[in-house]
Amino acid sequence: MAAQQNLTRTLKLIRLLKQRPGKTLAQLAQILECDPRHARRFMNALEEAGFIIDKEGQRPPRFYIFEDERRQQADFTEEEAQLLQVALATIADTHPLLAPLRQKIYNHSTLLPLANGLVDQHQSQVVARLAEAIRDRRQVQLLRYHSVNSHSISDRLVEPYSFSENYTRLTAYEPESETTKTFKTQRIEDVALLATAQTNPPTEVPIDPFDWPGEQKKVSLRLTYQAYHLLREEHPLTRPDLAHDPANEDFPYSYIGTVYSWIGIGRFVLGVPGQVRVDSPEEFRDYLRGRVGEFIW
Structure with missing residues (x-):
């Protein structure tokens, strides 16, 4: 203790x-x-x-x-990272600082993510190869990636940049489209680590508290008690931008922050219907209306 x-x-x-x-x-x-x-x-x-x-x-x-x-600061050696891993094992998995600390240790050492920090053995192996590519700045082939947007299964040549806090998403540069995208690690059947060096190594690819890259956008939300606690638990990086407004009985909490995409925050809002009021911007309201219009009734 x-x-x-x-x-x-x-x-x-x-x-x-x-x-x-x-x-x-x-x-x-x-x-x-x-x-x-x-x-x-x-x-x-x-x-x-x-x-x-x-x-x-x-x-x-x-x-x-x-x-x-x-x-x-110097990178961790493998022995130092292993010692830290032992220390981290004493902390409950629900601790909000545990996942980002694990990722920082892996990114600054030769120690790759372990299976007990991920959902299952498959994801552990996938993430381990991707982490090696991130460390060595090498290209990879995402083998048989299941894309929901294009309704296809294909191999994707990418240059991995970083993971989300819980390793569920990979941020990577795709040379074919010349854009930075996010890929769900659970949708990757396998990874082929290539000897080819990255052509567009990142200085640093920023992602928002909802794990999405893109261009900065300001958003202002009003939250019920339930939405406030779900936001804190599911996206802990939003906590510094949350505030309490007891004068508003229906929506006593607010979130005013910066996001890089409507996708991540939009999924959260649509997942708690009636629990969030969008104060601004109108562009985000239009995005949500468009997503609601896609539902089949």
Whole structure:
């Protein structure tokens, strides 16, 4: 229990130190519910792991993680990643930070995703090969990919970029169409890892809290109690943009955030009929009306 508590505090500390303005040692200790000396030890451990912690001000100083620390920290070795995997095994699978932490470990080490972190053995093997291609910047063939949009089964040549938090979707560049797309890993029967290097390696492909890439769009929603809790549970990255408005009895919560596609957020809204009110934009309302019109009654 003590090991799990310390790991949870360390994860929370990383999140706190990424926020600006920085926080004093006393503030960090209060939020972490520990002694300031222990908070200082946690920061020392992060610095030993490669994080660059800076401070601003003097009385008292406020600490924060330097923004470019990802470019400066060393990759995990396989032994280090395996040790972290053992530590992560003590955390419940429902913990919202577990999936993104696992992905960061895999992306920064030679350790590929394990079966117990995925839905089944098939998906584990598929994701393991894709993770290797992401790490080595190589092309792959998605063998017998089942496309719902085109109602077809075909092989797809792609350049894998990244996974969604739970490994259910792959973001990849498709040279044939010259576009970045998302593919469901469960619809991939097999993966052929090619020796060909990626032709369009990403700087970083951003995805929204609903796991979709694209162009930025602002959206404003009103949520019932039920929709609010479903959104928090199913898409935890939306949490910073959720707010409580007790004056509105019917829709006491709001979500005002940035998305890159109407598809992901649209699926959520359509999945909870009557529980979400779209304040803006009109383009999103039109998208939802179009999707509703596709239903066969």
